[in-house]
Amino acid sequence: MTAQPYRVLARKYRPQTFAELIGQDAMVTTLGNAIKRDRLAHAFLLTGVRGVGKTSTARLIAKALNCIGSDGQGGPTIAPCGICEPCIAIAEGRHIDVVEMDAASNTGVDDVREIIEGVRYSAVSARYKVYIVDEVHMLSKNAFNALLKTLEEPPPHVKFLFATTEVNKVPVTVLSRCQRFDLRRIPSDTLGAHFAMICDAEHVEAEPEALALIARAAEGSVRDGLSILDQAIAHADLDGGGLVTAVQLRDMLGLSDRGALRRLFGLVLKGDGQGVLAALAEQHDLGVDPAAVLRGLLEIVHATTIHKVGAPNDPAQSVEERNALKEWATGLSFALLHRLWQLLLKGHDEVAKASDPREAADMAVLRVVHASTLPDPADLARKLESGVAIANPAPNAPDMPTLPATFEALIQLVEKAGKYLIAQRLRDEVGLVRYAPPEFAIRPSRPFDTRELGQVLKEVTGVIWQIATEDAPAQPTIREQELAAEAAAREAMLAQPVVRAAFEHFPETELISWSEQRSATQ
Structure with missing residues (x-):
């Protein structure tokens, strides 16, 4: 035969x-x-x-x-x-x-x-x-x-x-x-059960976690999953009785350990840059594609967000994974999760296009580390409404002093300190390019000594400021903004029916501001 x-x-x-x-x-x-x-x-x-x-x-x-x-x-x-x-x-x-x-x-x-x-x-x-x-x-x-x-x-x-x-x-x-x-994609739990039945028919033993990994990698395709299972059975160690294990499957497919990814995500949230780099180096040594690491982090952010919304649990998730997602969903805001998603998505694209994917992955994840330590946008908005903003400290850094939230508030602080001439020049001659305390950039209308301004600001706030002059688009000066506001208020007043009627009956009437009237009486 x-x-x-x-x-x-x-x-x-x-x-x-x-x-x-x-x-x-x-x-x-x-x-x-x-x-x-x-x-x-x-x-x-x-x-x-x-x-x-x-x-x-x-x-x-x-x-x-x-x-x-x-x-x-x-x-x-x-x-x-x-x-x-x-x-x-x-x-x-x-x-x-x-x-x-x-x-x-x-x-x-x-x-x-x-x-x-x-x-x-x-x-x-x-x-x-x-x-x-x-x-x-x-x-x-x-x-x-x-x-x-x-x-x-x-x-x-x-x-x-x-x-x-x-x-x-x-x-x-x-x-x-x-x-x-x-025809719909096949759910991961259905695929896992199907692969388990086939393993029984083929007299092959496989760890449940290994079958779950195959089901995830199949992405809803039965044929893809069976092809991976075929390869996994051939890859299984014969000395171990032909058992298909999750460890062997990760080595075969170049997949990152889900537990290692969760630990990496935890390090990102803690702002531990050195720990993040060490974890990425470990994944690289194991042969994991840097893009796969970014995809894994994206999956974690997505799963955490879905869990926070209250969606049903994925049956393919382990108990440890569900507990971690529950903890993160409780402690992270939607705003931070969406920010992490956008940063990781951008990082994934950069890794895919980079000449050195490992370096791109390091930089992308470190960027996410920095973003994860920033204050929540909602809290920051409340601080801005109150007129102050707290400089963002690094983890375990000493407390930073309170800094003015706006450029105008900074000028008022300089004026209160008795530096009237500098405050006046900042108000009348300087257009703001950007403001992120303790750093800002200005576009002066005439030469401006930023070193003297830096010394004054250090005396007033107790913080070293980074000041730059740039030939870039800038906001109008504070004085120009005040004049524009007065002109707008004047136009709005003149548009009132009562005021228009007064001018029609009294042609010689003039509209003067309270400051003009006070100056005239003095």
Whole structure:
């Protein structure tokens, strides 16, 4: 006897009945009801990401339509018997009335013309002649146009089954002629249970955590997951009894340990720059892709935010992971979580494009470390409303003095200290470029001695200030702002109906400010 060639798990465990098709209950229910009520469409479009069962579903529909039952007297059914000649021939891919075409390699009008000519002839031995077109979006525009008329009014003995991963590339004229089914991604817990069943059938032992890692890496695709499982079984240490472990799987896929990622995220939140760099170096030594580390941190931020909202827990999460997410969701605000997400997302893009991904990852995560130690925006807004802002200290640094929240408040502080000339020049001659105490940049209208100003500010606030003069767009001076405010108030007053009436009756009336009146009386 010759040895049978090995069949990969993705082919060996391809579903042969709708009961074996996991994660698509809504579609199965719809098809079952359509068959029972004899309301079958003449064309079906199956769409979804790779590996969710589009081609398998198309073959199952072909079986369901042509099954004759074990006694040869059956009709269309959602539960094909699998033992009649049509079921066996369709499963083996040799039924003459079930034609499969790969549109990726048959894209032209001539290929479609063969279908158009073939539909005129009745099925040879089956109830329906079924055309399965995989990756239908690859057909050319002319090929689609040639198929339209036949697709709209096919003979009653013909059924079309189209499968595609990119439904947006299928013309609307084709979509309107088909009954569409969107096959869903398979949830991680469902995939994990499915892989565990296959391991039992293959007499392979696997750690639950390893199966959970495979389910996450599969991203909802059964075929991707089975391919990874196949590789993991081959990678398993034979000296250990062939056990598929999470440690071996991480080494095989270059995945980062979830626990290590949680520890790294904790270091980020503590502002421990040295600890963060050491953790990143450890991941690099283990062969983990820097981009994968950033993706893992993004997943943690996303999971924490979802947990804070109150969404149900992911069944694939461990108890330790759930406890950590609960703690972070309680202690972190939405504003900080969104800020961390944006910074990590930007860092991930930088790592993907960088010539040295490791260096880019270090800089990106250190930037996040700095952001995580900044005050909460809501607290900062409250401080600004009160007229003061606290300089952001580093972790474990001594307390910093209170600094003026605005440039105008800083000028008032200088004036209160008796430095009237400098305060007047700051008010009349300086446009503010930016202000972030203890640092700011100005654009003076005439030469300004920033060293003298720095000494004054150090005396007044007790802090060393960084002052720069820049030829950049700046705000109007404080004096110009005051004059503009007075002009706006004057215009608003003149626009009042009572004031306008007064000017109409008393043409010689003048509108003067309180300060002008006080100066006149003095």
